[in-house]
Amino acid sequence: MSPATGAEQATGRPAPLVGILALQGGFEAHERVLRRLGARTRQVRVPTDLEGIDALVLPGGESTVMTLGVEREGLKEPLCRLAAGGTPILGTCAGMIMLDRAHLGILDVLAQRNAFGRQLHSFEASFEVDGVDGGPVHAIFIRAPWIAEHGPDVTVLAEVDGHPVAIRQGRILALSFHPELTGEDRLHRFFLSLAGFGEPTAKET
Numbered sequence: 001m002s003p004a005t006g007a008e009q010a011t012g013r014p015a016p017l018v019g020i021l022a023l024q025g026g027f028e029a030h031e032r033v034l035r036r037l038g039a040r041t042r043q044v045r046v047p048t049d050l051e052g053i054d055a056l057v058l059p060g061g062e063s064t065v066m067t068l069g070v071e072r073e074g075l076k077e078p079l080c081r082l083a084a085g086g087t088p089i090l091g092t093c094a095g096m097i098m099l100d101r102a103h104l105g106i107l108d109v110l111a112q113r114n115a116f117g118r119q120l121h122s123f124e125a126s127f128e129v130d131g132v133d134g135g136p137v138h139a140i141f142i143r144a145p146w147i148a149e150h151g152p153d154v155t156v157l158a159e160v161d162g163h164p165v166a167i168r169q170g171r172i173l174a175l176s177f178h179p180e181l182t183g184e185d186r187l188h189r190f191f192l193s194l195a196g197f198g199e200p201t202a203k204e205t
């Protein structure tokens with residue numbers, strides 16, 4: 001017997017196909033969370049990998065290396081076109097940096113790299129994310145950015161020390177931290193809900 005996936009059960013629709021940029025960084029952890037939630041996943045390395053995907057994840061890693069990979073593979077323009085077409089995108093940590101004005105220019109934000117200080121490589125914190133039900137989110141930060149500036153279309157969903165660490169602009173979600181590493185799946189569920197799959201765990205704003 002092959003039971004319906006979680007996403008199929010929740011929506012009666014085929015499981016969403018989520019592309020995960022897999023040039024570098026922590027793409028496999030996202031793959032595991034998304035599959036557990038019933039999504040199908042595809043590693044994205046070249047522009048043709050973007051064809052037919054319902055949503056896209058830009059994982060954590062090293063934004064300088066990821067930027068070189070995106071340029072080398074000619075991915076910048078196809079990624080921007082995908083975002084302009086309304087495809088939901090989740091960026092975590094380096095993925096948040098990739099989305100900002102200084103990189104892909106998909107979000108009207110400026111991310112500050114290694115914002116919590118170079119010495120403080122990693123820390124964990126728990127905090128409420130606006131609209132995410134079920135209590136505080138447990139988050140791990142690894143040489144994380146924060147949002148230093150943002151435009152009027154950006155909604156701040158959570159802050160640490162007065163700095164935005166979770167934001168949303170339309171169907172694009174950017175997080176300074178790594179929900180894929182803490183067994184936390186509510187942010188991925190919210191992300192899938194932006195693509196029209198599954199029950200939303202955060203209110204539409």
Ligand code: GLN
Binds near residue numbers: 097
């Ligand atoms: N410090 C990294 C950068 O600037 C991001 C770290 C991460 O993704 N965990 O790209």
